[in-house]
Amino acid sequence: MQQRNQPAGRADGASGTVSVNLTVNGTRHSLTLDPRTSLLDLLREHLDLTGSKKGCDHGQCGACTVLLDGRRVVSCLTLAVMQDGANVTTVEGLAKDGHLHPLQQAFIDHDAFQCGYCTPGQLCSGVALIAEGHAKTADEIRELMSGNICRCGAYTNILAAIQQAMRQS
Amino acid sequence: MAPYIGTAVSRVDGVAKVTGAAKYAAEFSAPGLLYASIVSATITKGRITRIDTSAALAVEGVLTVLTHENRPRMADKDEAYKDEVAPDGSPFRPLYDDKIKFNGQPIALVVAERSEIARFAASLVVVEYGAAAYVTDVFRRREAAVPVKAPANPSEALFAPPKPRGDADRALAAAAVRHEGEYYVPIEHHNPMELYAATAIVDPDGKLTVYDKTQGVQNIQHYLCGVFGLKSDDVKVMNPYMGGGFGSGLRPQFEVVLAVLAARALQRSVRVVLTRQQMYALGYRPAMIQRIALGANRDGTLDAISHDAITVTSQYEDFYRQETAWSGLLYTSANAKYAHRLAHLDLATSCDMRAPSAATAVYALEAAMDELAVALKLDPLELRLRCYSDRDQHEDRPYSSKALRECYRQGAEAFGWSRRNPEPRSMREGTDLVGWGMATGVWDAFQAPITVRIVLTANGHAEVACATSDIGTGTYTIMAQVAADMLGLPLDNISIKLGDSSLPQSPVEGGSWIAASVSNGIATTAARIRNELLRLAKQMPGSPLADVGSDDVALADGKLVSKRDSSRAVSIADAMRQGAVERIEQEETTNPAQDEKRAHNTHSAIFAEVKIDEQLGVIRVTRVVSAIAAGRILNTKTATSQILGGVVWGIGMALHEETQIDHTFGRIVNANIAEYHVPVHADIHDIKVIFVDEPDDSNPLGIKGLGEIGIVGVAAAVANAVYHATGKRVRDLPISLDKLLA
Ligand code: FES
Ligand code: FES
Numbered sequence: 001m002q003q004r005n006q007p008a009g010r011a012d013g014a015s016g017t018v019s020v021n022l023t024v025n026g027t028r029h030s031l032t033l034d035p036r037t038s039l040l041d042l043l044r045e046h047l048d049l050t051g052s053k054k055g056c057d058h059g060q061c062g063a064c065t066v067l068l069d070g071r072r073v074v075s076c077l078t079l080a081v082m083q084d085g086a087n088v089t090t091v092e093g094l095a096k097d098g099h100l101h102p103l104q105q106a107f108i109d110h111d112a113f114q115c116g117y118c119t120p121g122q123l124c125s126g127v128a129l130i131a132e133g134h135a136k137t138a139d140e141i142r143e144l145m146s147g148n149i150c151r152c153g154a155y156t157n158i159l160a161a162i163q164q165a166m167r168q169s
Numbered sequence: 170m171a172p173y174i175g176t177a178v179s180r181v182d183g184v185a186k187v188t189g190a191a192k193y194a195a196e197f198s199a200p201g202l203l204y205a206s207i208v209s210a211t212i213t214k215g216r217i218t219r220i221d222t223s224a225a226l227a228v229e230g231v232l233t234v235l236t237h238e239n240r241p242r243m244a245d246k247d248e249a250y251k252d253e254v255a256p257d258g259s260p261f262r263p264l265y266d267d268k269i270k271f272n273g274q275p276i277a278l279v280v281a282e283r284s285e286i287a288r289f290a291a292s293l294v295v296v297e298y299g300a301a302a303y304v305t306d307v308f309r310r311r312e313a314a315v316p317v318k319a320p321a322n323p324s325e326a327l328f329a330p331p332k333p334r335g336d337a338d339r340a341l342a343a344a345a346v347r348h349e350g351e352y353y354v355p356i357e358h359h360n361p362m363e364l365y366a367a368t369a370i371v372d373p374d375g376k377l378t379v380y381d382k383t384q385g386v387q388n389i390q391h392y393l394c395g396v397f398g399l400k401s402d403d404v405k406v407m408n409p410y411m412g413g414g415f416g417s418g419l420r421p422q423f424e425v426v427l428a429v430l431a432a433r434a435l436q437r438s439v440r441v442v443l444t445r446q447q448m449y450a451l452g453y454r455p456a457m458i459q460r461i462a463l464g465a466n467r468d469g470t471l472d473a474i475s476h477d478a479i480t481v482t483s484q485y486e487d488f489y490r491q492e493t494a495w496s497g498l499l500y501t502s503a504n505a506k507y508a509h510r511l512a513h514l515d516l517a518t519s520c521d522m523r524a525p526s527a528a529t530a531v532y533a534l535e536a537a538m539d540e541l542a543v544a545l546k547l548d549p550l551e552l553r554l555r556c557y558s559d560r561d562q563h564e565d566r567p568y569s570s571k572a573l574r575e576c577y578r579q580g581a582e583a584f585g586w587s588r589r590n591p592e593p594r595s596m597r598e599g600t601d602l603v604g605w606g607m608a609t610g611v612w613d614a615f616q617a618p619i620t621v622r623i624v625l626t627a628n629g630h631a632e633v634a635c636a637t638s639d640i641g642t643g644t645y646t647i648m649a650q651v652a653a654d655m656l657g658l659p660l661d662n663i664s665i666k667l668g669d670s671s672l673p674q675s676p677v678e679g680g681s682w683i684a685a686s687v688s689n690g691i692a693t694t695a696a697r698i699r700n701e702l703l704r705l706a707k708q709m710p711g712s713p714l715a716d717v718g719s720d721d722v723a724l725a726d727g728k729l730v731s732k733r734d735s736s737r738a739v740s741i742a743d744a745m746r747q748g749a750v751e752r753i754e755q756e757e758t759t760n761p762a763q764d765e766k767r768a769h770n771t772h773s774a775i776f777a778e779v780k781i782d783e784q785l786g787v788i789r790v791t792r793v794v795s796a797i798a799a800g801r802i803l804n805t806k807t808a809t810s811q812i813l814g815g816v817v818w819g820i821g822m823a824l825h826e827e828t829q830i831d832h833t834f835g836r837i838v839n840a841n842i843a844e845y846h847v848p849v850h851a852d853i854h855d856i857k858v859i860f861v862d863e864p865d866d867s868n869p870l871g872i873k874g875l876g877e878i879g880i881v882g883v884a885a886a887v888a889n890a891v892y893h894a895t896g897k898r899v900r901d902l903p904i905s906l907d908k909l910l911a
Contacts, residue, residue: 034285034286036289037285045283050192051188052189053193053412054442055363055412055842056364056445057445058445058841058843060841060842061362063362090189091188092189100187100188104187104188107183107187108179108180111806111810113187113641114810115361115363115410115413115641116186116410116412117413117641120189139851141850142851142853142854145850146849148850149847149849150362151360151361152362152413153817153848153853154814155850157813159850
């Protein structure tokens with residue numbers, strides 16, 4: 001029995017490097033990247049912005065959620081090279097001038113996390129959800145937050161935190 | 170100053186967690202860090218006959234490919250691989266030899282300059298196998314399962330199977346009302362959100378600092394010393410934060426061995442991160458086949474209990490917990506018998522997962538009790554009260570405390586249980602069938618030896634240090650609360666150090682024992698600090714505390730105060746100035762009192778409401794009330810979160826979670842977080858947590874621990890509610906809609 005997953009193409013499997021310019025949390029960056037680099041790995045490995053988390057790398061858990069030009073996306077399924085010129089906000093960019101974002105404060109108030117690993121994704125998703133304005137009821141919030149898994153099971157507290165921040169916005 | 174203990178203090182690590190500042194094992198870096206990708210076996214059992222790494226090595230940026238053929242030296246004896254909580258057997262050794270013991274076993278490690286390169290190159294490793302026959306289906310090994318033996322590891326001794334009582338067979342045969350049923354819980358995986366990862370950093374002096382995802386830094390440190398023949402100050406293990414463990418990080422996992430192997434081979438810093446799929450080759454909650462027989466008298470008292478369990482482990486280690494004993498802690502029955510057998514399968518060794526054994530065994534017990542209640546035509550809550558036990562049936566001893574009756578009372582009232590129509594399918598709302606079910610939970614209240622160091626400085630700040638972990642449980646926060654109260658300082662003046670193997674000794678963080686252990690440990694060391702301050706204060710000219718004994722003084726508001734006369738006080742600053750000391754450091758080990766005369770347990774009563782679409786079978790758990798008796802609650806906010814999390818896990822166990830193995834190939838087919846279902850936001854509705862008052866004197870602070878009790882019984886409460894809604898009893902979890910419609 002033999003195991004070999006795929007044939008080799010180029011010696012390093014990549015097609016050279018590409019340059020990408022983007023703005024992350026208000027700072028412009030020019031980077032030269034392996035074209036296979038995901039936006040998530042760009043943030044975590046190239047910019048040392050490790051707030052965005054990797055929970056699956058397959059778009060299944062939401063831990064890597066960031067705001068891309070204001071929209072929430074799973075950054076693990078977003079190739080960095082395709083986001084030239086984009087504006088990215090990560091969890092590190094939510095607080096302004098040393099003040100927590102109201103949703104960050106609400107997460108602390110309601111204990112909307114335990115291990116904290118899903119939290120950056122929940123926060124970015126929640127901030128976008130509030131801005132989208134589609135969710136009005138608790139059930140609508142639950143539905144539209146369901147791409148963000150919390151294995152610690154902090155769901156009821158996350159809901160309460162989002163409702164608190166919604167009232168404030 | 171009002172005490173912090175017992176209040177809803179927000180997490181002291183909250184800001185770090187909501188701003189992204191909290192760093193996890195894969196988030197520490199070093200100059201020249203290398204990235205490694207694991208190649209996993211694609212057969213279930215056999216040998217590697219050839220492994221060709223040349224194509225991978227040819228990729229630009231690849232430094233090495235480690236396999237069993239070229240890895241650095243590792244220990245040859247099993248003893249070196251046995252960690253603090255190892256079961257009996259021969260632990261798995263990553264990249265040790267050519268043998269394949271389970272599908273997904275790591276067989277090679279590609280180390281490269283960048284993660285993208287390592288991942289690509291890993292796909293080029295060519296492996297040839299000699300495959301052997303295997304069995305991964307517990308039902309196929311049912312007859313071959315062997316009775317468990319009492320464990321050799323002394324720390325596992327408490328899992329020895331319970332002794333029988335009376336004559337259960339005769340009592341069952343003679344019982345007025347009998348219920349017998351078989352219940353099944355499949356393999357489940359922990360799936361913490363953080364991927365397993367280790368970053369091994371080679372320090373300039375050649376020593377190693379290893380950031381690992383683990384529930385016990387010292388357990389890992391000892392293990393690495395054994396496996397690699399290192400001296401204890403050659404390697405330090407750190408985990409300041411852990412993105413969920415739930416038991417999966419109690420034992421060392423292969424990412425840490427691989428990271429250290431590569432770091433030693435290359436003398437460079439290396440990071441290994443598992444993929445989500447590879448995490449399904451770690452431990453898991455063992456599948457469990459249970460037969461329960463209950464014999465009752467007409468009045469609803471129990472006369473006989475028989476509990477048979479078969480659980481799953483690997484071919485190389487005997488992992489099991491005390492699966493059958495829980496009924497003896499809940500219900501009075503003169504006759505009882507137990508049998509627990511192990512099915513050895515060609516899988517990785519099973520392991521602890523949130524409330525190991527209780528989550529599964531109490532599910533079966535409490536579902537069986539519900540069926541008995543139906544047979545007796547008795548309200549299920551009333552049945553529990555008639556069988557209620559005030560003594561641990563196994564050892565015939567009282568409990569240190571057991572406020573379970575109060576849990577039943579307060580839980581039932583909050584839920585509105587008295588309005589339940591006992592008839593199945595009798596309650597409806599529109600097109601939904603409504604069902605109400607209840608169950609009981611029980612867990613152990615453990616305490617383990619622990620050492621805590623406190624350094625108090627003259628400016629009224631204190632650093633509290635212990636090599637424990639905060640795996641999301643709130644350990645940082647409760648440690649700060651307890652220290653602030655014991656030292657009489659504001660919470661903000663306390664800093665907590667944990668998750669570092671060079672700190673004072675701690676056991677692994679699991680079994681709900683850390684809160685009681687570390688809190689009482691802090692109290693012990695804080696008393697030493699207080700005595701030292703008193704010694705200094707007494708030396709002051711005209712000291713107001715000159716004749717005050719050490720038991721008659723407390724620390725409050727930054728002062729040493731006489732308990733009898735609060736006007737007699739000396740500030741911490743003055744006492745330290747008197748002694749001309751800038752800091753007072755004390756380190757003390759706390760060995761818990763061995764109280765074998767009483768049973769030490771936590772308890773709960775869970776009430777659940779489900780609404781089920783009659784046509785589609787879609788089940789929603791719309792309401793849960795969980796009433797908990799767990800001694801003193803240190804922090805009502807983080808404690809509530811622990812229970813909420815447990816309830817969510819219980820709902821997952823009842824309705825969603827199942828690791829599915831294709832037994833033809835011996836491979837897990839849903840090894841990802843989309844097809845292995847866990848509850849998401851939309852699955853979770855109202856959950857109310859009640860903490861029942863329960864004074865307990867098992868330890869000075871009266872703490873019992875909360876990490877496990879929240880899940881226990883929840884799956885049964887949901888399953889019982891599903892029966893009440895539909896009249897259909899599904900005994901094999903999860904209760905998926907196909908089973909309901911079948
Ligand atoms: S890491 Fe991107 S969705 Fe899971
Ligand atoms: S807080 Fe741990 S996964 Fe959400």
